[in-house]
Amino acid sequence: MGISLKTHKILWGRSGGRCSIPNCRKLLVVDETETDDPSLIGEEAHIVAREPNDPRGKSPLSPEKRDKYNNLILLCRNHHKIVDDQENEYTVERLHEIKNNHIEWFKKTAEYDEKKQLDDEIYATYIEKWGQLCNLNTWNNWSSFVLGSGQPKMLTLTYKQLQKLIEYILSRIWPHRYKELESSFTNFRLVLSDLFNTFSKYMIQTGEWFLTEKFYKIQEHDNKRYHELSQKYDYHVDLVEDLMLELTRVANYLCDQARKSISPSFRLKEGSLLVSSGPYMDLTVVTMRVEYRNEERTEYPYPGLEKFMTLRKSRDKHFGEGFNPDYFPPSDLLG
DSSP: OOOOHHHHHHHHHHTTTBOOSTTTOOBOEEOOOSSSOOEEOEEEEESSOSSTTSTTOOSSOOHHHHTSGGGEEEEEHHHHHHHHHTTTTSOHHHHHHHHHHHHHHHHTSTTOOHHHHHHHHHHHHHHHHHHHHTTGGGHHHHHHHHHSTTSOEEEHHHHHHHHHHHHHHHTOOOOSSOHHHHHHHHHHHHHHHHHHHHHHTTEEEETTEEEEOOTTOOSSOOHHHHHHHHHHHHHHHHHHHHHHHHHHHHHHHHHHHHHHHTOTTTTTTTOSOOEEEOOOTTSOOEEEOOOOOGGGOSSOOOOOHHHHHHHGGGSSSOSOOOOOGGGSOHHHHTO
């Protein structure tokens, strides 16, 4: 499972980003430069080891609890090695004592900002829940069903999780500390809502799947009608796929804002979210990295569905183009 973002934020924040050993207390964050991001040189050390055969590993503590805040201590790299090499000196009990004393020491310093720490923990909780509900770790897998084979589809379980995510974001109580991060959540909700509404317009359920109905398949022999419906279907599929690309852009942007505001290491190991389209007629699958570029990286890069229909052709990748009033109630078009 690993150490969660919230646990990471609690440990670093409450420890002041410093080594917990009393005669060290070295600052473990190297400030950003004009060309580079901040660097974290500290290590989140386990008090009871993650593995049973590692130092201090023999314990009834469950694997899940070994990655929780109560079992972690922030150390510089040198002291992490010393603590593990000298496990008889640095017992579980002593490390807990060192950690608690360090946190109490830091609370008394001028650097400690309790309100900011609590706000950051709230943001970390929201980011973590967002990642769970949108299946961030399997993004390319579930999104490929939306982008693949010319018939967008989604597992009912995924659909319901994303539906729940729209409500989750809408109902959050924001600390109003990081404006760009909060705006990114709003952007994500708006794109996801439009993706849902557009996808649902011609959606049918088949077993465990919600999929796009091939409404161009008609019983009567009417070439003109068939051609009209085929064009309408192709436009709809392209729009759903373009909204899936836009959702990926805003998800990558949200991850950027999480790194900027909450944790520089957030999803650095996993990298940017990718999406795959296909297979095409030649059986190839195209994997893409889609992001907002330069002037697109504004507070609200998604302009709403009506403007997006014409704007999408200027994005880094797109499938369709052109405005279609069929996706709006008459009252919407009247302004």
